[in-house]
Amino acid sequence: MNKMKILSFFICLLLAQSAATQTMWKYFTADDFAARRNKVMDKIGDGILILQAAELPEAYVKFRQDNNFYYLTGVEIPDAVLILDGKAKLSVLLVPDHIPNDIKQEAFIKPGKDAAAEYKFNRVQSKSAMTNYLHFFSQTNQPFYLQQSPQETREMSRDRCMMTRENRINDPWDGRISKEVAFINKFKERFPATVIKDITPILDDMRWVKDKKEIAVLRECGRIGCLGINEAIKVTRPGIYEYQTVAACDFIYADMGTDGPAYYAIAASGERGLTWHYNANNHLLKAGNVLLIDYAPEINYYVTDITRTWPIQGEFSAEQLKFYNCVKDARDEIIKAMKPGVTYKDLQKTGEAVYKRHGLEKYWFGYVGHFVGMAVHDVGNYDIPFVEGVVFNVEPILEDKEKKIHIRLEDTIVITATGSENLTPQSPVEPAAIYALIKEKGVGEK
Template sequence: MKSKVFFVLLVLCLSVTNIFAQDFNKQEFAARRAKLAEKIPDGIAIIFANREHVHPAHFRQSPDFFYFTGVEESDAVLVINGMSKTSAVFAGNRSEIKVMIEGPGLRNEEKAAEKYGFGVLPLESFYTYMLFMTGNAKKMYLPTGAQDELQKARDEILEGEMSGMSHPVFGGISEMRRGINRLREMFPNLEVEDVTPMIDDLRWVKSAYEIDRLRKSGKIGAEGFKEAMKGVKPGMYEYEIEAAAHYVYRKNGAREAFTPIVASGPNTITWHYGDNNRQMQDGDIVLMDYGCDYDYYTSDITRTWPVSGKFTAEQEKMYQCILEASKAIIAKMKPGVSIKELKDAAQVAYKKYGYENEFLALGRYIGHFIGISVHDVKNATDDVILKAGVVLNVEPIIEFRDKKIHMRLEDTILVTETGSENMTAGIPAELDQVYELIKQKRMN
């Protein structure tokens, strides 16, 4: 009986043809799975989809799961077999009433295996499959680190898990940890290794497919900023700026990449301020940090500008400092250059304007990597060496907390074979252009 069950599962898993939908790049995702399979010849990797949520927002797939599958199925499990070089997604079955209300899931979709390039199997058969397929395996590769999310890096998610454990009522290990522990218990003969570093190596360097989407995301993000900055004046509310950018994002088929930050006056010193409800005053500066999510690839832009149309002399000096630091970092970017060298280039600009101590006080921070997640895989530490295909968000900052003023500029920069490309250059940063943009009439 077990042999028959195994045969049926194997046939389903391998029943994939060369037919694929025009709007789904099956080869792109298959190539990613193949690269991971090559790294695990002695075992099986298991990657989890995000759980279905109840929030009034569009479902967004786990970045790791989406990276290898390109599908938005909730509660699914991806298995990549490094020994047989095959892959399967285990998905739940939707009831007729759920299909009628929400639409079909992966298992309700006709010829899903042909379209997506991997086997589609019942979620309830996951352990049966594992029992048969782990016979010759030595290792089980699990995400024992942390899964990142759209606006949270792996270490930020891990920090949240740790703090959540101390809650007096709801504290305890996360659902993800419980699942991993259960797999350890079910297959004690398999050595467990963290698959996360292997995934990070793959996700860090973007393919041509990914770069195309990042460019589009950057272009839409820049257009949103242009509209948001037009006609800003005292008496307006922060949420009016947010609304203009959001309209452009949605009109162009993109969604929010993270909770928008529109901070004016004293709100600027709260780095991730999100209330966006203050009425702006004469003499204020306003900072918007916002980005869009286009086909699962994000942009992240920050611009700082004067509400009254022109900076004071002190504000202008601060702005010119971070603008020059941004230019110096971008000019230095190319394959083979370290993050330390980029920080050194920025420090020259801060020192020139007399703000070196402020740069050092912020740990010489210059930005973060970006991709499927806003705070994408790998931390921008000094020893990291840039490669072609890596995308870094350049984000010089200056602040004086005692004066309640914080400025930053941020752009999404691709490392090319010979240098770099600013994928959010569509929104100006030069002061004369910023001043002219503010003068333009905004949408009603």
């Protein structure tokens, strides 16, 4: 009997360890990350990629890996280093000797053959070997590929990060350079004869086109995001605060196990919608105004981006409805036009035609939307035709500053082989459906 209990204990322990790995890679496998590394090695030829993981945050916030590092490794520990030798087809993961204990338990990695087999690397070694590796490769005359673009961690997108860093470096009382630039400068200082190239364009091209597994994550992320928005619509009443509608979203996102928000919540009532990224969310909702919520979750390093606009009480006014229907029709027509081969300019023409049809062409300013994926403003080339697997957020906007009206709708769309699929269809856009949802009781209401 005691032997059976001991055997049962070890079986349960093994199952628990297996479940932890499966939880960490719910949508992907180690082979998926290895395939991406192999693709990078093919693209860099005889080059050497040195890619750094994100640092542990200075604040008491959860660690989140850099998007590019996770994309190639599936590794969720800070301060690790990835080395890829394109010539020898060698992949090496270097992990720090002291891993902080406030990261996911299942993310811990101990150097050695077992970790190399689990994560599909040729070697997993201590980071103390990094200097020897770099000295060795510097003697081979192989070019080095380093990341020059900013790392993307929690709720980060490159566009905002670049703006912040430019402001910082141009501040006469600051002037700090980024981690990436500091690493490149240190590299040039120690290995002045080496050729350094930027890995960013290669990784951007790969990330721009999503595979079926990535799309599956985005689809689930969109579904949960819509459920959160729907809950916010249900609790909307005159006299409550904007942040209370955000709380309804947060309850759904947390209850359904997301990794947190993709970006800060925008819950803008009335004229506050004119500030596109308003996020104070501290005003009372007033009858007669509309409420706009732009807010979505993150799942397994992929995010969605959703916006809905609705009346705070009852129904849209006649003028609000006129503006709203124009935006809704533009959204529908742009989504309908999306397919392989379409360009951003094609979508602009489609949106403009709708505004003209509604007699509201003076409000058209040319914006259609942006790419989305591992970041809410994801990487991608706006000057080339879309291909199957590209994920783009359709986001028509109409606003009148004098009348203090801002209407916005936003959906995450993936290009398919024959057209497109809306990954955020579960939250209504038809006025009648919105009015019906407003009448329902939401979370916390009796």
